[in-house]
Amino acid sequence: xxxxxxxxxxxxxxxxxxxxxxxxxxxxxxxxxxxxxxxxxxxxxxxxxxxxxxxxxxxxxxxxxxxxxxxxxxxxxxxxxxxxxxxxxxxxxxxxxxxxxxxxxxxxxxxxxxxxxxxxxxxxxxxxxxxxxxxxxxxxxxxxxxxxxxxxxxxxxxxxxxxxxxxxxxxxxxxxxxxxxxxxxxxxxxxxxxxxxxxxxxxxxxxxxxxxxxxxxxxxxxxxxxxxxxxxxxxxxxxxxxxxxxxxxxxxxxxxxxxxxxxxxxxxxxxxxxxxxxxxxxxxxxxxxxxxxxxxxxxxxxxxxxxxxxxxxxxxxxxxxxxxxxxxxxxxxxxxxxxxxxxxxxxxxxxxxxxxxxxxxxxxxxxxxxxxxxxxxxxxxxxxxxxxxxxxxxxxxxxxxx
Numbered sequence: 001x002x003x004x005x006x007x008x009x010x011x012x013x014x015x016x017x018x019x020x021x022x023x024x025x026x027x028x029x030x031x032x033x034x035x036x037x038x039x040x041x042x043x044x045x046x047x048x049x050x051x052x053x054x055x056x057x058x059x060x061x062x063x064x065x066x067x068x069x070x071x072x073x074x075x076x077x078x079x080x081x082x083x084x085x086x087x088x089x090x091x092x093x094x095x096x097x098x099x100x101x102x103x104x105x106x107x108x109x110x111x112x113x114x115x116x117x118x119x120x121x122x123x124x125x126x127x128x129x130x131x132x133x134x135x136x137x138x139x140x141x142x143x144x145x146x147x148x149x150x151x152x153x154x155x156x157x158x159x160x161x162x163x164x165x166x167x168x169x170x171x172x173x174x175x176x177x178x179x180x181x182x183x184x185x186x187x188x189x190x191x192x193x194x195x196x197x198x199x200x201x202x203x204x205x206x207x208x209x210x211x212x213x214x215x216x217x218x219x220x221x222x223x224x225x226x227x228x229x230x231x232x233x234x235x236x237x238x239x240x241x242x243x244x245x246x247x248x249x250x251x252x253x254x255x256x257x258x259x260x261x262x263x264x265x266x267x268x269x270x271x272x273x274x275x276x277x278x279x280x281x282x283x284x285x286x287x288x289x290x291x292x293x294x295x296x297x298x299x300x301x302x303x304x305x306x307x308x309x310x311x312x313x314x315x316x317x318x319x320x321x322x323x324x325x326x327x328x329x330x331x332x333x334x335x336x337x338x339x340x341x342x343x344x345x346x347x348x349x350x351x352x353x354x355x356x357x358x359x360x361x362x363x364x365x366x367x368x369x370x371x372x373x374x375x376x377x378x379x380x381x382x383x384x385x386x387x388x389x390x391x392x393x394x395x396x397x398x399x400x401x402x
Contacts, residue, residue, distance in 0.1 A: 051109045051110055051111075052066060052067075052068055052069075052075050052076075052108065052109055052111060053068065053069060053070065053109075054068075054069030054070060054092075054358070054397065054398060055067065055068065055069055055075075055095075055108035055109055055111075055397060055398055056068075056069050056072075056108075056356070056363060056372075056395065056396070056397040057086045057095045057097075057106065057108050057395075057396055057397060058086075058365065058372065058388070058392040058393075058394065058395045058396075059084045059085070059086055059392060059393045059394040059395075060388075060390040060391065060392050060393060061390065061391075061393070062079060062080070062081060062390075063077060063078050063079045063080045063081075063084075064077070064078045064080055064084065064086070064097070064106070065077055065388060065392065066078070066108055066111050067372070067386070069358070069397060069398075070374075070384070071384060072372060072374055072384045072385065072386040073386070074386065074388060074389075075111060076111040077389075078106075078111075078112075078113065080097070080099065080113075081100075082099055082100040083100075083349055084097055084098060084099055084394070085097070085098035085123075085394050086098075086106075086394050086395070086396040087126035087396055088126075088128060088396055088397065088398055088399035089105060089126075089128075089133055089148050089151060089398070090128040090131075090132075090133040090148030090399065090400070091148040091149055091151060091152070091398065091400050092109070092398050092400035093107055093108060093109035093110070093151070093152065093398060094106060094107055094108060094109075094114075094148065094151045094398065095108045095396055095397065095398060096126045096133070096135070097113070098123040098124070098126070099123070101117070101119055102117055102118050102119035102120045102121075102123050102137065103117065103118040103120075103123045103126070103135050103137070103144075104116070104117045105117070105151060108397070108398055109398070114151075114154060115154070115156075116151065116154075116155070116156045116157075117156075118135055118137065118144050118156075120137035120139055120140045120142055121137070121138070121139025121140065122137065122138035122139035122169075123135065123137050123138070123139075124136045124137065124138040124169060124170065124171070125170070125171040125172075125214075125215070127171060127172065127173045127215060128148070128399070129173050129174065129175070129217050130174065130175060130176040130221070131147060131148075131176075132145050132146065132147060132148075132174045133145070133146055133147075133148045134172050134173055134174055134180075136170050136171050136172050136182075136183075138167065138168065138169045138170065139167055140163070140167055141163055141164030141165070141166060141167035141168060141170065142161065142162075142163050142164075143160075143161065143162040143163070143164070143172045143180070143182055144159060144160075144161055145159045145160040145161070145162075145172075145174050145180070146158075146159035146160075147159070160174070160180070160200075162180060162182065162196065162200050164182060164183075164184075165184075166185070166186045166187075167186075167187065168183070168184075168185035168186050168187055168190055169185075169187075169190070169213070170182065170183035170184075170185060170190070170212075171183055171213075171214060171215045171225070173215055173217065173223055175221055175223070176221060178197070178198040179195050179196065179197060179198075179203070180195065180196045180200070181193055181194070181195050181215075181223055181225075181234055182194060182195075182196070183212050183225060184205070184207060184212070185212065190209075190210070190211055190212045190213070191207040191209065191210065191212065192205070192206045192207035192208060192209040192212055192225075192232065193205070193206060193209065193212060193225050193232060193234070193239075194206075195234060203237075204234070204237065204238065204239060206232055206234075206239035206241070208227075208232070208241050209225060209226075209227035209232040209241070210227055210228045210229060211227060211228035211250065211252075212225050212226065212227055212232070213225070213226050213252040213253075214226045214251075214252050214253045214254050215254065216254035216255055216256030216263045216264075216265075217256045217258075218256045218257070218258075218260060218261050218262065218263050218286045219257070219258055219259065219260055219261045219286075220235070220261065220286075220287075221235065222234070222235040222261065222286035222287070223235070224254055224256070224263050224265075224284060224286065226250070226251035226252045226253070226254055226265060227241075227244075227250070227251065228248060228249075228250045228271070229243060229244050229247065229248065229249055229250075230242050230243040230244040230249060230251065230291065231244075231251050231254075231263075231265065231282075231284050231291065233284075233286055233289070235286065240289055242284060242289055242290070242291050243291075244267075244282075244291065245291070245293065246269050248268075248269055248270075248271045249267060249268075249269055250266075250267070250268040250269070250271075251265040251266060251267060251282055251284075252265075252266060252268070252302070253265065253266045253302045253305055254266075254284075254305070255305040255306055255307050255313070255314075256307065257307040257308075257311040257327075259307075259309075259310055259311035260307075260311030260327050260328075261285060261286050261287040262283050262284060262285050262286070262311070262313075262327040262328065263283070263284040263286060264281060264282070264283060264284075264305055264307065264313040264314075264315075264325075264327070265281065265282040265283075265284055265305075266278060266281060266282070266300070266302065266305065267280045267281055267282045267293060274346065275344065275346050277299035277318070277343075277344055278299060278300070279295055279296055279297060279298060279299050279300075280293045280294060280295045280296070281293070281294050281296065281300070281305075281313070281315055281325075282294075283313065283325070283327060283330055292330050294325055294330045294332070296315060296317055296323050296332070297317075297319075298317035298318050298319040298321075298323075299317065299318045299344065300315050300316060300317050300318060300344075301316075301318075301344040301352050301353075302348070303316075303352065303353075303354040303355065303394075304316040304317070304353075304354075304355055305355070306355050306356070306357040306362070307357065308324070308357065308360075308377055309359055309360050309377070311327050312324055312325065312326065312327060312333070313325035313326075313327050314355065314357060314362065314377075315355075316338060316353060316354075316355040316364060317335075318341060318342050318343055318344065319335075319341055320337060320338055320339045320340050320341050320342065320353075321335040321336055321337050321338060322335070322336040322338050322355065322362055322364070322375070322377075323335055324336065324377075334380065336362075336375060336377070336380040337380075338353075338362070338364040338373060338375060339353050339364055339366040339369075339371075339373070340366070340368070340369075342368065349393075350393075351365075351367035351391055351392065351393040352367065353365055353366055353367065354392075354393075354394060354395040355395075356395045356396055356397060357377070358397055358399060360376060360377050360378055361374050361375065361376060361377065361383070362374075362375045362377055363375075363395060363397070365392050365395045367391040367392060367393070368391070369387070370387050370388050370389070370390065370391050370392075371385060371386065371387050371388070372385070372386050372388060372392065372395070373385045
């Protein structure tokens with residue numbers, strides 16, 4: 001975040017007039033029917049605009065908002081029906097959009113969807129690590145690996161592919177040495193992970209991770225996947241299981257940092273809950289092979305976990321604050337006010353406040369207010385805010401480098 005933006009706070013009221021000049025058609029299916037090409041192809045209905053620096057991308061019911069990452073000015077609205085998800089592609093221009101038909105690549109800097117698509121039912125996790133981006137398509141079990149720098153040419157990158165033995169809700173990550181870790185499971189049951197060499201030959205396997213879900217990488221390339229009874233770590237060619245302190249202690253979402261050997265994870269203990277709203281998070285030490293629980297005193301959601309520039313653990317609580325946790329001591333160092341109090345909805349696809357962190361800036365959405373805020377993690381001050389035409393759901397942006 002440069003110095004000028006620290007001194008400029010854009011309120012929703014002030015920005016509303018500017019927003020009206022840049023919006024394209026962004027209504028629901030009724031209004032979109034007047035522009036069938038835009039609806040079918042998911043393209044913006046206005047002419048191409050100037051490139052956006054450090055763009056953010058937020059989803060709403062019926063499309064995508066592209067915003068300037070510094071001012072939060074809404075620069076483009078793209079119609080795209082269905083429930084869409086967004087993740088960084090791994091360079092300074094692109095974002096991967098999970099759509100009804102597969103993964104599509106959005107050139108967020110140029111504010112347009114590209115022709116690059118990885119088709120397949122139920123596109124799932126997008127993982128960036130060691131200069132590679134990995135896509136896992138749940139409906140087919142297909143894994144696609146590519147170098148995000150190859151996206152700049154506008155053509156689908158040549159890359160590695162692997163297909164799981166059976167389709168399942170999974171995840172995969174490629175390590176710096178070319179090894180590929182991918183989850184094991186079926187539509188009914190997920191059991192663990194395997195590791196393949198550069199030629200997709202299996203070299204390691206562990207099936208002691210029931211309900212395997214999510215991944216994160218820590219310093220020195222220790223990779224974790226979550227289990228219903230702890231976490232499974234792969235490092236230096238072997239697996240290590242770290243058990244949860246409870247018989248059922250599910251860690252399904254994790255956030256890692258190259259600056260720390262410690263991973264941040266969620267933590268749930270009620271297998272019968274329709275929706276458990278936990279108040280504790282897990283800190284997993286991949287070097288000491290230990291797990292510590294931290295009680296926040298407030299609940300959070302799966303879109304609440306992130307890491308700061310020094311590896312600090314960040315959790316957006318339902319009390320409306322970003323809880324900054326020292327990853328080594330487990331102490332809550334401070335609470336940064338971000339949004340009002342909220343409650344996680346029962347349906348995981350429903351909107352809720354979301355945390356996205358890039359460098360020293362935390363971006364937090366507030367769907368109830370149709371708002372988005374940029375917060376300086378060092379000072380705890382809001383440096384920019386905007387009110388958008390519609391409530392947003394997912395929030396992401398470009399993140400160059402891994």
